Amino acid sequence: MGTIRSKEIRLVTRPEGMPKPANFDSAERELPDEGGEQPLVRNLWMSVDPYMRGRMMDVRSYVPPFQLGEPLEGGAIGEIVHPGASDFKPGDKVLHMLGWREYAQCDAKALTKLAEMPGVPLQAYLGLLGMPGLTAYAGLLHIAALKEGETVFVSGAAGAVGAVVSQIAKRKNCTVIGSAGGAQKCAWLRDVAGVDVALDYKAEASITKALAAAAPQGIDVYFDNVGGAHLQAAIEVMRPMGRIACCGMIAQYNNTAREPGPDNLIMMVGKSLRMQGFIVSNHMDLMPQFLKDMGGWIAAGEMKWEETVYDGIAQAPQAFMDLFQGKNLGKMLVRLT
Amino acid sequence: MGTIRSKEIRLVTRPEGMPKPANFDSAERELPDEGGEQPLVRNLWMSVDPYMRGRMMDVRSYVPPFQLGEPLEGGAIGEIVHPGASDFKPGDKVLHMLGWREYAQCDAKALTKLAEMPGVPLQAYLGLLGMPGLTAYAGLLHIAALKEGETVFVSGAAGAVGAVVSQIAKRKNCTVIGSAGGAQKCAWLRDVAGVDVALDYKAEASITKALAAAAPQGIDVYFDNVGGAHLQAAIEVMRPMGRIACCGMIAQYNNTAREPGPDNLIMMVGKSLRMQGFIVSNHMDLMPQFLKDMGGWIAAGEMKWEETVYDGIAQAPQAFMDLFQGKNLGKMLVRLT
Numbered sequence: 001m002g003t004i005r006s007k008e009i010r011l012v013t014r015p016e017g018m019p020k021p022a023n024f025d026s027a028e029r030e031l032p033d034e035g036g037e038q039p040l041v042r043n044l045w046m047s048v049d050p051y052m053r054g055r056m057m058d059v060r061s062y063v064p065p066f067q068l069g070e071p072l073e074g075g076a077i078g079e080i081v082h083p084g085a086s087d088f089k090p091g092d093k094v095l096h097m098l099g100w101r102e103y104a105q106c107d108a109k110a111l112t113k114l115a116e117m118p119g120v121p122l123q124a125y126l127g128l129l130g131m132p133g134l135t136a137y138a139g140l141l142h143i144a145a146l147k148e149g150e151t152v153f154v155s156g157a158a159g160a161v162g163a164v165v166s167q168i169a170k171r172k173n174c175t176v177i178g179s180a181g182g183a184q185k186c187a188w189l190r191d192v193a194g195v196d197v198a199l200d201y202k203a204e205a206s207i208t209k210a211l212a213a214a215a216p217q218g219i220d221v222y223f224d225n226v227g228g229a230h231l232q233a234a235i236e237v238m239r240p241m242g243r244i245a246c247c248g249m250i251a252q253y254n255n256t257a258r259e260p261g262p263d264n265l266i267m268m269v270g271k272s273l274r275m276q277g278f279i280v281s282n283h284m285d286l287m288p289q290f291l292k293d294m295g296g297w298i299a300a301g302e303m304k305w306e307e308t309v310y311d312g313i314a315q316a317p318q319a320f321m322d323l324f325q326g327k328n329l330g331k332m333l334v335r336l337t
Numbered sequence: 338m339g340t341i342r343s344k345e346i347r348l349v350t351r352p353e354g355m356p357k358p359a360n361f362d363s364a365e366r367e368l369p370d371e372g373g374e375q376p377l378v379r380n381l382w383m384s385v386d387p388y389m390r391g392r393m394m395d396v397r398s399y400v401p402p403f404q405l406g407e408p409l410e411g412g413a414i415g416e417i418v419h420p421g422a423s424d425f426k427p428g429d430k431v432l433h434m435l436g437w438r439e440y441a442q443c444d445a446k447a448l449t450k451l452a453e454m455p456g457v458p459l460q461a462y463l464g465l466l467g468m469p470g471l472t473a474y475a476g477l478l479h480i481a482a483l484k485e486g487e488t489v490f491v492s493g494a495a496g497a498v499g500a501v502v503s504q505i506a507k508r509k510n511c512t513v514i515g516s517a518g519g520a521q522k523c524a525w526l527r528d529v530a531g532v533d534v535a536l537d538y539k540a541e542a543s544i545t546k547a548l549a550a551a552a553p554q555g556i557d558v559y560f561d562n563v564g565g566a567h568l569q570a571a572i573e574v575m576r577p578m579g580r581i582a583c584c585g586m587i588a589q590y591n592n593t594a595r596e597p598g599p600d601n602l603i604m605m606v607g608k609s610l611r612m613q614g615f616i617v618s619n620h621m622d623l624m625p626q627f628l629k630d631m632g633g634w635i636a637a638g639e640m641k642w643e644e645t646v647y648d649g650i651a652q653a654p655q656a657f658m659d660l661f662q663g664k665n666l667g668k669m670l671v672r673l674t
Contacts, residue, residue, distance in 0.1 A: 279609055
């Protein structure tokens with residue numbers, strides 16, 4: 001029984017503010033290449049996501065913090081090299097949470113076998129058909145309780161989650177205003193995703209004024225990926241009984257000091273607004289319905305998606321850091337083969 | 338057919354910051370004392386409530402602003418002097434919205450005949466059994482969806498709404514932490530209303546620290562009457578899946594500039610919190626169930642209430658202004674006879 005060498009990315013220091021290359025280190029680990037009880041998986045794709053920034057801090061949260069000196073973790077797709085004692089076959093494609101490494105070895109029950117869907121690349125299970133897709137679906141339809149024909153504002157609209165939110169809302173015959181940074185993303189939102197108004201927040205002096213101009217009758221739903229000035233604008237422009245789904249606040253993830261909240265929160269009362277945070281892992285019960293709906297939309301050619309791909313495990317820290325510079329259009333991925 | 342002279346309080350200038358005596362004026366109006374189509378009502382009690390501050394501003398809201406030079410409006414209880422063309426009898430007690438005046442004359446359909454309840458004074462229909470009571474009931478049980486045995490934080494806990502919230506929560510076997518300003522109110526909360534911890538916010542350097550000490554396992558529900566530092570403390574100390582009912586933000590009603598919101602709003606995401614504003618007029622469908630439940634609690638001797646009473650229509654502006662100084666224990670009322 002031989003061994004294989006697997007490169008992995010470890011967290012060596014906790015970021016203060018923006019993550020830097022020095023927070024990460026690359027190392028190799030030896031794994032038994034066959035004969036173990038646990039299946040051996042060769043990773044093909046790994047995901048980097050903004051939420052990982054939270055796990056890099058040493059604070060109690062809904063998931064435990066990453067440990068210093070240990071490999072990072074996150075969504076990944078691989079293929080079975082050796083099934084070990086499991087029922088998997090070599091070559092089976094599996095989804096799991098041991099990303100940031102070239103090979104993974106774990107209990108078979110931590111691996112989900114993927115059904116390959118015609119016309120859909122495997123890595124879509126890390127985006128459109130995976131956690132980001134389910135996040136968009138649960139947040140928009142269940143947390144914000146979107147109704148047909150409403151007016152919806154989405155921030156980070158060209159990102160992995162926001163692009164799905166924008167398109168689900170269009171499928172529900174809603175008027176969609178998507179915010180993104182830069183002309184390229186806005187062109188994609190208008191021309192490919194089909195939103196009604198693409199708002200380039202980097203080009204606007206006031207997001208509130210731009211949003212009010214884009215939605216003169218107000219908005220009913222805001223899907224918040226960024227927090228800060230976007231959230232304040234949404235509260236200002238919201239119609240009575242409006243709902244806000246708080247999915248993330250990427251504008252604040254790298255703050256070293258706390259940032260004051262919106263100065264118009266008092267409008268929550270007079271306009272009877274609802275603001276609700278959520279994490280996708282509390283909504284796994286929606287997965288079957290999500291896959292059915294999303295599968296149907298994809299089969300009908302009604303969902304567009306983009307990937308921004310970095311190559312090789314060594315690029316994973318850069319891919320992660322570039323999320324906070326908005327360098328991704330659609331899902332940010334690292335290809336490991 | 339004679340006339341009667343009715344004193345009334347008019348808004349003559351819109352307050353900037355704290356309302357001042359010069360914003361109000363007293364005047365007399367002549368009303369036909371009999372023979373009109375509309376019933377004539379002699380007012381016995383009138384309510385002053387914090388929400389009226391909002392109507393003094395010239396902004397679009399869920400109710401239209403008060404008009405300059407016209408009498409103010411608000412909840413009042415009176416007795417029929419002349420029924421006019423209505424089916425009321427002289428002496429019938431009625432609830433209506435034409436307060437801030439000694440006599441009211443209006444369409445019969447704007448008057449609700451009150452059933453006198455044994456052991457309950459008539460003016461309770463402006464407090465415990467009226468809008469403040471229904472506000473507490475709807476906000477705590479429907480907006481915040483309180484469950485038996487949870488831990489609840491209430492601000493303005495010795496006020497007209499907060500005192501009812503505190504006691505309904507105790508009826509639901511909850512642990513209740515009530516915040517109020519000053520030792521007298523806190524003693525009432527502990528000794529009469531029966532809350533578990535009464536927190537004198539004026540004596541605390543940090544509401545967050547005081548709340549965390551009072552609720553070491555965190556809170557599940559926060560009923561917000563004040564906004565500001567109380568709201569920030571609640572978010573900080575909230576357990577996952579916590580709910581906030583935003584009823585009012587009295588700390589901000591007299592601001593002349595906008596005030597930044599809580600600096601920890603990002604916790605809404607990780608803790609899956611829900612914050613929801615509401616106005617009682619959207620929950621009138623709960624009135625029958627509310628009166629049934631509240632009637633039962635009162636009959637069982639399980640509800641305590643206090644009134645702070647000012648005498649005479651001329652005192653109405655002072656009663657209103659004193660709300661913002663927290664001079665009321667329980668419901669602030671003006672007796673008009």
